[in-house]
Amino acid sequence: MLSLTKVCAGYGGFQALFEVSVEVEAGEAVAVIGPNGAGKTTLLRVISKLIGATSGEIRMQGASLARVPAHEVVSRGIAHVPENRRLFPRLTxxxxxxxxxxxxxxxxxxxxxxxxxxxxxxxxxxx
Known part of the structure; x- marks a missing residue:
């Protein structure tokens, strides 16, 4: 369902992800864990297209997400809401x-x- 192959990404001159490869099948739950600065947030931002990968490939249900903008990724079932920002604090x-x-x-x-x-x-x- 979701596949990342040798994905690299970062901010400015800082590389946070080094050839990350992940396969997530339909119905699977995956946890991304690690210390601060390990690249967890960067990985999620790359998947949701909030930042671009510098290399590698991201596919969802076999289709490349390379040219898909963030707003269209949402319609395919991927969204990113940062924690600790309290973006929706007044909602039930x-x-x-x-x-x-x-x-x-x-x-x-x-x-x-x-x-x-x-x-x-x-x-x-x-x-």
Whole structure:
């Protein structure tokens, strides 16, 4: 579903990612862990097209994302909301979840997906 092959990226003259390769299949959950400065945020920004890779290839469902702008990547199911920025601090839990349903395709399955999320995290429904 998502494939990165030998991706390099950085900021200005600083290289943060060195030939990173990752394969994520449909239905898999992947955690990116490491100390501060290890490139976790850079990796996520490259995947969501908030910054460009200096080399390597990113593919989603077999299609290259090389020429796909960030706003179109969202419609393909990839989004990036930075943590610690409190971008949506006044929204309720459900309103935050609804933010992921902006693309038309996601709205069609919103009720079903909301029920699924509440099944995974019952405390969210209480909030």
């Amino acid at each position: 839990v459900e309103e935050n979840l609804r933010m992921g349903a902006f693309p038309r395709a996601a709205r069609k399955r919103y009720a079903e997906r909301l029920e699924f999320v509440y099944g995974l995290f019952p405390r969210l429904e209480e909030r």
